[in-house]
Amino acid sequence: MRDDPRLPSSPGFWRSPLRGPRFTSMLGLVLLVGITVLFVTGLVSYAAYNPGLSPVNDKTPDKGILGFYLFAWPTNPHWLYRLNQGVHVTLGITLIPVLLAKLWSVIPRLFALPPARSLAHALERISLLLLVGGALFEFVTGVLNVQLDYVFPGSFYPLHFYGAWVFFAAFVAHALLKMPTALRNLRHLREERDDLVTPRPAAPTVSRRGALWFVGGGSLLLFATTVGQNFDGPLRRTALLAPHGGGDPGSGPNGFQINKTAAYAGIDTAETGEDAWRLVVTGPAGTVRLSRAQLAGLPLHSAALPIACVEGWSTSDQWWRGVRLRDLAALVGYDDDPPDVFVESLQRRGAFRSAALRANQVADPRSLLALYVNGEELSPDHGHPARIIVPAAPGVLNTKWVARMTFGDL
Numbered sequence: 477m478r479d480d481p482r483l484p485s486s487p488g489f490w491r492s493p494l495r496g497p498r499f500t501s502m503l504g505l506v507l508l509v510g511i512t513v514l515f516v517t518g519l520v521s522y523a524a525y526n527p528g529l530s531p532v533n534d535k536t537p538d539k540g541i542l543g544f545y546l547f548a549w550p551t552n553p554h555w556l557y558r559l560n561q562g563v564h565v566t567l568g569i570t571l572i573p574v575l576l577a578k579l580w581s582v583i584p585r586l587f588a589l590p591p592a593r594s595l596a597h598a599l600e601r602i603s604l605l606l607l608v609g610g611a612l613f614e615f616v617t618g619v620l621n622v623q624l625d626y627v628f629p630g631s632f633y634p635l636h637f638y639g640a641w642v643f644f645a646a647f648v649a650h651a652l653l654k655m656p657t658a659l660r661n662l663r664h665l666r667e668e669r670d671d672l673v674t675p676r677p678a679a680p681t682v683s684r685r686g687a688l689w690f691v692g693g694g695s696l697l698l699f700a701t702t703v704g705q706n707f708d709g710p711l712r713r714t715a716l717l718a719p720h721g722g723g724d725p726g727s728g729p730n731g732f733q734i735n736k737t738a739a740y741a742g743i744d745t746a747e748t749g750e751d752a753w754r755l756v757v758t759g760p761a762g763t764v765r766l767s768r769a770q771l772a773g774l775p776l777h778s779a780a781l782p783i784a785c786v787e788g789w790s791t792s793d794q795w796w797r798g799v800r801l802r803d804l805a806a807l808v809g810y811d812d813d814p815p816d817v818f819v820e821s822l823q824r825r826g827a828f829r830s831a832a833l834r835a836n837q838v839a840d841p842r843s844l845l846a847l848y849v850n851g852e853e854l855s856p857d858h859g860h861p862a863r864i865i866v867p868a869a870p871g872v873l874n875t876k877w878v879a880r881m882t883f884g885d886l
Contacts (some may be wrong), residue, residue: 480721482810484584484587484833485587485588485589487630487675488674488675489585489587490583490584490586490674490679490789491674491676491677491678492538492674493674493677493678493679494581494680494682494684494687495507495581495584495649495673495674496672496673496684497657497658497672497673498660498684498685499581499688500578500581500582500672501581501657501658501659501683502688502864503574503577503578503691503789503793504578504654505638506571506574506655507571507574507575507578508638508651510567510571510574511571511586511644511647513567514525514567514568514716514759515640515644515647516562516665517560517561518564518636519545519800520560520863521532521557521560521561521564521632521786521870522633522637523545523546523549523769524549524557524560524868524869524870525870525873526546526549526550526834527539527546527833528543528545530547530816530832530834530886531547531596531830531832531886532818532830532832532886533828533832535633535637535827536630536633536637536638539637539768540639542565542637542638542641543717546836547869548836549834549837549885550836550868551837551840551842551843551866551867551868551869552650552867552868553607553837553868554782554793554842554867554868555782555784555868556868557729557784557868557870558706558782558784558790560787561784561786561788561790561870562703562706563620563770564786564788565618565702565787565788566699566702566703566706566788568615568618568619569619569622569699569702569717570695570696570698570702571695571696572615572619572694572695572698573580573691573692573694573695573698574691574695575611575615577687579608579611581606582609583673584672585604585610586604593597595810596653598659598847599649599653600650600653600654601825603646603649603650603653604646604650604677605644606643606644607646607647607650608643608645609641610639610643610647611643612640612642612807613829614636614639614640614643615840617632617635617757618636618640618775619634620632621636621786621787622718622719622787623717623719624719624787633761639655645778646881651824651838656689661783665863675793679728681781684720686881690859691768696762697791698717699716699727699745700714701714701716701718702715702718703715703716703746704718705718705788705789705825706788706789706790706791707788707792708732708733708791712733713745713832718787718788718789722826728852729850729851729852730850730854730855730857730858731850732783732791732792732794733783733789734857734858735747735787735872736777736787736823736826737856737857738856738857738860738877739825741821741822741823741824741825741829741877742824742825742879743822743823743856745856747822748822748860748861748877749862750767750768752810753767753768753769753879754766754767755767755768755862755878755879755880755881756879756880756881757804757807757808757880757881757882758808758880758881758882758883759805759808759809759810759883760808760809760823760884761809762808762809763806763808764807764808767785768784768847768862769849771798771799771830771845771862772847773884774799774803775799775803776797776798776847777797777799777800777801777841777844778795778796778797778840779792779795779796779800779841779843779844779867780795780796780868781796781865781867782794783865783868783871784870784871785871785872786870786871786872794849794850795849795850796844796846796848796849797844797846797847797848797849797851798843798844798845798846798847798862798863798865799844799845799847800843800845800868801814801817801833801837801838801842801843801844801845801864802807802814802838802839802840802841804845804881804883805817805838805883808883809883810883813833813835813839814838814839814877814883815835815838815883815884815885816833816834816835816883816885816886817881817882817883817884818831818832818836818882818884818886819829819832819833819864819876819878819880820875820878820879820880820881820882821876821877821879821882822877822878822879823876823877827873828872828873830875830886831872831873831875833864833866833873837866837869838883840865840866840867842867843864843865843867844865844866845862845863845864845878845881846859846862846863846864846865847861847862858876859875859876859877859878860877861877862877862878863875863876863877863878863879864876864879
């Protein structure tokens with residue numbers, strides 16, 4: 477069976493003259509750097525939700541030691557999450573052609589017989605299976621999340637988080653096993669013979685250099701049609717592969733991108749009118765109910781902050797105006813050291829209809845319960861009558877259509 481050229485287990489079955497250790501090693505080293513950056517930025521993004529520090533936001537409560545690195549997410553610099561998530565999503569999409577080319581280059585090894593020639597070879601084969609499966613799982617779920625297509629079973633957060641650890645563990649093991657060979661292949665001008673080099677190559681239709689240029693061109697095209705979602709203005713329209721790219725958010729002060737509309741969130745205008753809506757603020761000194769007019773009568777402050785979401789899209793800094801969160805905490809008994817706050821929205825459904833903010837986020841003078849943006853009242857889609865805006869926080873923690881705020885340690 478191993479020598480029958482009609483079967484994929486035979487080296488003669490795979491006839492492309494492009495395959496070879498040097499070609500594979502070049503792709504592998506690009507992925508070594510790129511996937512390491514993806515893993516680190518992914519963990520940083522996960523930390524931004526404060527899981528383990530605030531059970532309200534924790535979507536993976538059984539993570540155990542995998543949460544060893546978690547830390548209180550900072551509010552400085554205010555563009556931190558925007559940069560991190562923009563790099564994570566844009567780089568992930570850009571690497572797709574490199575990943576596919578790498579998988580294509582090593583596909584003969586997936587069918588090689590016998591399955592294991594030694595303990596080291598068996599470990600390599602196992603790491604390869606986990607690596608290929610983990611890579612496909614992480615990239616597919618990541619792309620589906622960016623496209624807002626939640627067709628996979630369960631929540632994206634635990635699936636992507638646990639999948640990332642399995643994938644990266646296999647990736648590290650595989651890199652350690654193959655790094656010496658990869659570096660040797662890149663140093664040598666003459667191609668080494670190994671199981672990737674076909675014994676009966678077909679006539680070449682493109683050179684290996686041409687193939688690398690093709691892969692690079694594909695990555696560049698994906699980059700060009702994705703990166704625009706991190707910017708406002710005409711450049712956003714180049715983000716053809718991003719749901720928040722080409723859509724027209726309208727004009728005027730509220731004319732910037734949103735994630736979910738008031739209609740999607742089930743917001744009834746009867747609930748948000750001046751006569752009906754009241755903000756309920758609770759703390760050790762009791763409960764205060766405030767109308768929007770009463771909130772507007774409190775000392776108002778301004779901050780220039782972006783909106784940045786896990787899907788990788790973001791806006792430039794918008795000019796927000798509202799009541800500081802620490803001033804609201806003072807109204808209910810926290811004059812000096814504001815604590816955590818649990819924020820609840822009017823929205824009917826969604827994983828983050830309620831969210832927690834940590835004490836350091838509440839204390840930041842730029843953290844607001846915003847009533848206005850860019851000099852105008854918030855539109856319904858941007859959270860009218862009031863929304864949270866916090867520097868460096870993921871977009872889902874900037875709760876819209878706020879109904880209740882409970883201050884206290886969480």
